[in-house]
Every structure is written in C-alpha cells, then in structure tokens.
Amino acid sequence: MTPRREPLSRRERPAKPALSRQWIVDTAVRIMRAEGLEKVTMRRLAQELDTGPASLYVYVANTAELHAAVLDALLGEVDLAGETAGDGWRDQLLAVLTSYTLVLFEHPQLARSALVARPSGENYLRLLERIVDLLSRSGASREQVAWGVDKLLQDATATAAEQSTREHDPAAEDDWNALTRALHATSRTTHPAIKAHLPALLSGSVAERMRWGFDVLVDGITHTPVPGTADPAPPTSVS
Amino acid sequence: MTPRREPLSRRERPAKPALSRQWIVDTAVRIMRAEGLEKVTMRRLAQELDTGPASLYVYVANTAELHAAVLDALLGEVDLAGETAGDGWRDQLLAVLTSYTLVLFEHPQLARSALVARPSGENYLRLLERIVDLLSRSGASREQVAWGVDKLLQDATATAAEQSTREHDPAAEDDWNALTRALHATSRTTHPAIKAHLPALLSGSVAERMRWGFDVLVDGITHTPVPGTADPAPPTSVS
DNA sequence: ACCTGAACACCGTTCAAGT
C-alpha cells in the first residue's frame, strides 16, 4: 500500500494485467465483437495482450479451444427465459431457439465452428437443460426428446451458419445470385421438377423459413417414434 | 508429327500440360483425395502444377471458388438413382440423401464449406432436381416440397459436417468425450432435465440417428403447411 | 511455473514485368 514508486518499466503501458485464461478469453471476445472471429488469431491476440504468441499456449491449447471458449462466452447472451413468448412450452421453445439463432447471427463464423467442435461449456449446458426441459413438456418419449433436442440445435446452428455468413460476407451475396441465376437457367427438359417449383424454391424470408422449420421439426419429433423403444417403430435395417 | 527433338527445356518434366480451369480443378480433387481439403491451397496446388500461385488466379477467383468447384466435382459421385432402394419415393429419397451424406463423410471439410457457400454447379443442380422430383411425389404442396428440399439438404449437410470431422479429426474425439463427461457431471439440482434424459441424450448410432432424422423431416414437411398458402396455416406473427 | 524471442513451416493475394 505504500506508494513506493513502481519501477515504471515497459515505458508507460497502463497496468498490463497479468495473463490468465479469463483475461485471454475476454480479450478474444472483445476483438471478435470489434472485428470478427477471423481476427481472433493467436498472434493478434498476443499483440493485444502485449506479449508474444507463445505465452498464450500456457492457458489455451490451440486456436480451436480458444474459439470454443469464445463461443461459450457468447452463449451466455441467449435469453433462456423466453420472456417474450406466452406460457406454452412450444412458444417458449421457439423463443429460446430464436434467441440462440440470433446470437449466432451476430457472429458468423462462430456458428460454423459450433457445428464442428461440440461445445460443452457451462452456458451451453444451461441452454441444453432449458431446451430438454421445454421439449419434454410436449409429452413425447424420453428418446424423442433426447434425439429431438439434438436436431433442434443442429437446425438452428446450421441456419445461423448458412445465413449469417451470407449477411456479413461480401461474396456470399454473389453465391446466392449465382444460384438464383442457375435455377432460372435450367431447362424444362433436363430439370422439370426444379422448373415446376421455381418460385417456391426461392420464396420466403429467413424468418418465415426459420419459423416453418421449427414447426416441421417439432411436429416430426413428437410424431416419429424412435426405433427400438416401446412405441411401434418401423423395422430398422440400418446398423 | 515430325520427331523434331523437343527443346527438352525445364530439364525433363514429363509433358507439363497447359494450365486450364479443368486441369486445375482435377488436380485439386486429386490432392484432396490424397491428403484432405486442408492441403488444397493455392500455393500447394501451384507447386503440384509446377507453376507459381499467381498463375492460378487467371482461372480461379480465390480459394473459396476453388473449393466450390471441388465440391461440385465430388457431387458427381452421388448415386442419384437410389438403386439399392425399393420403388417408393420415400425409400429412394432416403437412398439418395444417404448417398449424398456418405460422399460428404469421406471429405470432412467440404461439408462445412457446402453449408456456407451455396453450391450452384451442374452436379448440384442434378441432385436438387432429383430430390425435388422425389419429394413432390409425396403429394405435399409445391411450397412444402420447395422449402422441404432445403431442409433435407441442410440436415444431411450439417450431419456430414458434424460427424465427418469427428471421424477424421483427432481432437474431435476429445470434444465428444468432454461433452460426455460434462453431461454426466451435471447435478440433479441444477440440470434435472439433462439428468432425466441422460442415457438417451447419448444413445443411438450415427446411422440410427440419421435414419430417424430423415423420418422426422419427411413427416414434418408433409404435415406442416407453409404459411401464406391455401392450406389452413397457423397465424404467423413473424415478418 | 510462467513467460519469451526466435524460428520453422506455412498461408492468400497483388502487382509490375515479361512473353
């Protein structure tokens, strides 16, 4: 506590805080918010923390683990209450999944990494708990709920991964235009089915499709028995 | 045709073929098959083609476009006939989607890029045509078919992206173990729903889950009306 | 134990210059 002059080394840097996993992840989140996940590299992060990249490896195994930690931090923003929705489990489930999707929408590349590197952080577990709970109120079987939760999260994550990059990435627009042109350019003789469904293939807003996709899944999940349970299931010839 | 001695420059290289988009893509596919998509870089590809990376930019706009071309080449391997299946549209649809998924399973990272960069190559269009045709035989509305096809392909692609990387990536195994441990470590008081569904949350083989996921989607797609059509739809409050 | 400098082995993309 005695004001015995700090050495004032490192010129004047304002109180470079000690390295720690928490501090590293927080800084990574800050960089992502400001400039996107693609800028959250070991080297850039080290620079931001005023050290060399090698120092980070004491706290973080590799870039994938770093991104996983950033993802979990972000999942803390998901509105688990589903406040905006009514009282029914279905509306609340839709609200929670929509909130999850919107959070991922804000951060394009993170949705992609979520599809690949299975999260297991505390915020992810909280989200999972909430979704299992809500879906179980549908009255579906344990197995339907368990497998269904996976499908719901996969769908939301994939939608975010698809859509979000289309919003933020300049080239994504071109891809969509290319597909639109390609579909319109198909001939009636070689691609009759596409021709016959053309307007509908490209119709609907993102929100409309998301909403419909949710209904499709919930209807399907609650009405399709899981094979190998008490429910009368179709014979499964798959290993 | 006269055997007038070739200059025999460049030492002895065996007939370096002229650069062309086709040749570039073919070489890229060969590298991917041998060493994975992560090795299909502009620099590595140029090296394989015995030139400098800058030369490739005459034929290919960037790495993303290159990967898209590789993906479309690969889609040529999908079994569109669904030979193995019976006569019903449902079995054939399952067969085609399974074939699509299996092709992506072989090449992990490509599935991920397929989720992001909407393909529009000729092989993709052929696949799309076939799936639209099969699903339309269900008798579902034009809109249900059109939007449903998207969901089916998204589901298959996401499953491949998720699963495949888990198979090929050494670290993916660890992720799954981490999740398994995290789920088992949850407390009954903070995560009761997870606890109650635990065995089922982790049960089922990939094939079983894929099969069930297909049934869920087809059931849901054919029974959930698309909003804004003649079908009696639930009121949509989403923009 | 924690931190670091320096190195190794790579990337994508551009651009001026050549043929």
Place this chain on the structure above:
DNA sequence: ACCTGAACACCGTTCAAGT
C-alpha cells in the same frame, strides 16, 4: 492473353532459454 517472380502481410505452433 497468359504467365510469372517477388513481395506484402499475414498465419499456428514449437522450443530452447530465461526469470
């Protein structure tokens, strides 16, 4: 028009050496 060398501006990760 096509091709290229060389450069610019980056990467992740490791390792021996320091404190």
